[in-house]
Amino acid sequence: MSNLTSGNQMWGGRFVTGPDEIMEEINASIDFDKVLYAQDIAGSKAHARMLVKQAIISADDGDKILKGLDTILSEIEAGEFKFSRALEDIHMNIESRLAELIGEAAGRLHTARSRNDQIALDFRLWVKQAAQQLDGLLVTLIGVLIDKADEHKDTLMPGFTHLQGAQPVTFGHHCMAYVEMFGRDLSRVRDAIHRMDECPLGAAALAGTGFNIDRHMTSDELGFREPTRNSLDSVSDRDFALEFLSFASICATHLSRMAEEYVIWSTSQFNFISLSDKFSTGSSIMPQKKNPDAAELVRAKTGRINGSLIGLLTVMKGLPLTYSKDMQEDKEGVFDAASSLRLAIAAMTGMIDDSSINKQEMAKAAGSGYSIATDLADWLVREADMPFRQAHHVTGAAVALAEKNECGLEELSLEDLQAIDKRIEKGVFDVLSVEKSVQSRKSFGGTSPDNVAQQIAWWRKQLGS
Ligand code: ARG
Numbered sequence: 001m002s003n004l005t006s007g008n009q010m011w012g013g014r015f016v017t018g019p020d021e022i023m024e025e026i027n028a029s030i031d032f033d034k035v036l037y038a039q040d041i042a043g044s045k046a047h048a049r050m051l052v053k054q055a056i057i058s059a060d061d062g063d064k065i066l067k068g069l070d071t072i073l074s075e076i077e078a079g080e081f082k083f084s085r086a087l088e089d090i091h092m093n094i095e096s097r098l099a100e101l102i103g104e105a106a107g108r109l110h111t112a113r114s115r116n117d118q119i120a121l122d123f124r125l126w127v128k129q130a131a132q133q134l135d136g137l138l139v140t141l142i143g144v145l146i147d148k149a150d151e152h153k154d155t156l157m158p159g160f161t162h163l164q165g166a167q168p169v170t171f172g173h174h175c176m177a178y179v180e181m182f183g184r185d186l187s188r189v190r191d192a193i194h195r196m197d198e199c200p201l202g203a204a205a206l207a208g209t210g211f212n213i214d215r216h217m218t219s220d221e222l223g224f225r226e227p228t229r230n231s232l233d234s235v236s237d238r239d240f241a242l243e244f245l246s247f248a249s250i251c252a253t254h255l256s257r258m259a260e261e262y263v264i265w266s267t268s269q270f271n272f273i274s275l276s277d278k279f280s281t282g283s284s285i286m287p288q289k290k291n292p293d294a295a296e297l298v299r300a301k302t303g304r305i306n307g308s309l310i311g312l313l314t315v316m317k318g319l320p321l322t323y324s325k326d327m328q329e330d331k332e333g334v335f336d337a338a339s340s341l342r343l344a345i346a347a348m349t350g351m352i353d354d355s356s357i358n359k360q361e362m363a364k365a366a367g368s369g370y371s372i373a374t375d376l377a378d379w380l381v382r383e384a385d386m387p388f389r390q391a392h393h394v395t396g397a398a399v400a401l402a403e404k405n406e407c408g409l410e411e412l413s414l415e416d417l418q419a420i421d422k423r424i425e426k427g428v429f430d431v432l433s434v435e436k437s438v439q440s441r442k443s444f445g446g447t448s449p450d451n452v453a454q455q456i457a458w459w460r461k462q463l464g465s
Helices: 002-006 021-027 030-053 059-077 090-108 115-151 171-196 215-221 231-236 239-265 293-316 325-354 359-367 373-383 388-405 414-420 426-430 434-440 449-462
Strands: 156-161 164-170
Touching: 030 059, 030 090, 030 115, 030 215, 030 325, 059 090, 090 115, 115 171, 115 231, 115 239, 115 325, 115 449, 156 171, 156 359, 156 434, 164 171, 164 359, 164 434, 171 239, 171 449, 239 293, 239 325, 293 325, 359 434, 373 388, 373 426, 373 434, 388 414, 414 426
Parallel strands: none
Antiparallel strands: 156 164
């Protein structure tokens, strides 16, 4: 039999010799695509049932195929299945075992399909599940941030621009900024799930099939919204993986920014937060050290996640329609990005939940660096009817004087202030405090505790919690 000469039972018909060792090594994907076994078997079972219903194969063969696939599933789950590189990938490993188990009927399973629609299906199912799992992890992270924000609605902290103290804000407001970011990630992953929720099975190699298949049936059975509409696109599209990686990269970038803040804030120089023992490590030489390793690793995971996105974009960018073997390189980056992101979200969630806020240090820092200067300028605009530019100038002079006197703006005397501009009155002192500054910022989306409470309520409603 020629298929034995060629060494490949699946497509050996026209081959005289088997592959070179290096060819086998570069060609095989089983080492990494074996994780798709459950999706592959689910796809095959749905396909077999459909072939029976459409009278393309007999009910008897269909039964044998379904039982055989169930046996294979339990063999793989029990760790008893022997994966073979010579059989290239998960599809051929399973089909070959099926032939061992049930004989000739196994050969009927591949009627009206191809490995091209098979892998498009398996990978989509896998990515969809990973995306759904990350959706759940994000909801938990957002929940923890909202609870922190609630606890710290009026905990004062410095707001920064250029990492220079800018204006006082609250820690609750800061937490809610991240809720907005992760909330967008959540909506991005949900959008991606919606778009990838189409079943490519039945596109066959690229052109569809002459058999009277029922693609709506397999799509329904596999939990998709509907079948894909164009067979060429079905086998050559990897947008679902690219969108997943785009979502993952943006989300990882958010996590990384937050991790960076926790790294900075946990230094003795800042001392805004204390990380728990559970989410930090010690140094083997310096006994005093408590290092924010979890945060640093979250920050670093972003590198490989972004790398996976660029990797796949680069694989896809020059491919003519439809399938090319290049596309086999789509998987490892996605698998790695999914597990990296899972770990990063979980670590961040635990770290935040377990950290404690050093309120006094934060409040002290919130008032330093003339952070309420804008409040003085705003008072001049409001009460002395000054154009803002002029008020800015007058306030600058007050800051310079306070700097010279080594005191806060609120510690300057009324006479000192009136010497700078005689329109200043004693009412100005009502706005010159960090608390007042924060409370006054009631514009929609501003940092006042009332606003933060409203943001929290809005998000809790969105999340149904
Ligand atoms: N292992 C292949 C992949 O991951 C499956 C599809 C193979 N198709 C083909 N025409 N060689 O892409």
